[in-house]
Amino acid sequence: MNLNHLAIFQAVAANGSVSRGAQRLHISQSAVSKQLGEFERALGVVLFDRLPRGVRLTEAGRLLLGYANRLFAIEAEARSALGDLKQQARGSLTIGASRTIGSYLLPQRLAAFRQRYPAVELSLQVENTHVIERKLLAGEIDIGFTEGVVSSEQLDYSEFAQDELVLIAAPRHPAAKQGSMTLATLQDLRLLMHEIGSGTRAVTELALAEKGLRIRPSMTLASTEAIKHTVAAGAGLAFLSSLSIKTEQRARRLTVLNVDGLRIARALYQVRLRNTPPGPTLAAFLDVLQAPA
Template sequence: MPASRSSDQHEPRPALLSHRVPDLGALELLIAVARHGSLGRAARDVGITQPAASSRVRSMERQLGVALLDRSPRGSRLTDAGALVTDWARRIVEAAEAFDAGAQALRDRRDSRLRVAASMTIAEYLLPGWLIALRAERPGTAVSLLAGNSAAVAQRLLGGEADLGFVEGLSIPEGLDGTVIAHDRLVVVVAPSHAWARRRTPLAPAELAATPLILREYGSGTRQVLDAALAVHGGLARPLLELSSTTAVKGAAESGAGPCVLSELALGEELSARRLVKIPIAGVRLRRQLRAVWPTGHRPTGPARDLLSLTGREP
């Protein structure tokens, strides 16, 4: 016995509705003709030329297969079919207006808030300026900032807890798209009392790797870059301290606890005041890219898109 086939394999698919129904602009023109009793005045009302209006009406008539207007030197009058189509058109346009109002309400709700997740360096040293500029452009948008390491930023975006993120790691986290917004360099710093502050030669990568350091925690962009850079030089020694914020790492280094490696962006004040001293290092690259990120397939819109543009990059 032959296998039965579903009914949709036998029945032809209907043509798309958009191919059978005139577009909203044409329907609005027809309503204007009914209101003014003149194709010319209707054309002016909807902002097109009279030849363009005539062409649009003829196109509607061909599409629907009925005459819509009786044309005469005294003006244009709806046919009986035209009057009926105009009544239907009014209902369609009213529904479209309700649809547009609802969509605008959704946009307004979306634009009323912006949730940003950012890794520590970007949150502390770059985002404040961008958010001040965004405030000037969008004073009605409430912005919340969630600061954490790069892994936490990715989790918040993938969990729907943030609209736009900023990370400092080696690559874009899985499940996210992104764009490079800036470049940064990690530097080795110590307190002025540390023995390295008096050395005359650059630090060798193997010596840095073998030295217990004050480090950011696993998951931070700073730690990822440092781990990768020193992997070929024996890998990082057991940390002297492992802290979860840039401020805490700087404070520990300033106290003389030991060397640390941090973003150059975060060290301007401490270096200029010589509370910390930068130690040259040779033979290893400690540059990294700073990225804006968002869930794959969901390009930034509204306030998120505007904030991204303020970084100098478009989505």
């Protein structure tokens, strides 16, 4: 496969037209059109639908774009790593983290890293576990932090912290007055949950399934903050990370309920592409991450 052709393809795909792709690459539009045609003939597939204004990726084009993004991300990582050797942790670092980790665990570490390495441009993307995995495989982030279960053989997961999921309620909720409940009682209560794809939801459902419980959520919400506010309003109960509710517990807006025979402990993972050693900047961040809080 001709890498020059692949770079031209990626530029056109990213910009949505041959002319804008040519401008980005600083070559003529006719040269881009000619080389795209040669690339498609060499591959034996059509990569773009030509439209009156611009182009649109075909199914084959969308497939190839994923590989192109990963390949050029690895190239950029290699260049960055070599540059870091000269510049000592300069450049950029893009981190992906699932909600609990990104909102309640990483901020202090990011502040410590920023203080120690002010020349590094940091970016934190907070997504659910499935999105973090996809972005790592596409080369869009340098490292991920997730609460979910391993699901790709191309990724290495290593535990970096422990967490516990606890059942929360508003203090005035009838269940809160009892302080504890049985698994059978839990089966009949209204539970709020994250969307499918959330690590918190996946771990909760697995733990309940191991106890013979299959609970259909009464409400699905897209953020931990939304779940906390809805539970505090008395609309139901929810399993959330103990890390995420400390402020509400201190303010007595939420309380933790005990479920007899149920404890949901979970590992928190750092996730990286398999067989890809960290560059100096990422290595420096990992040192900060492992330092005592």
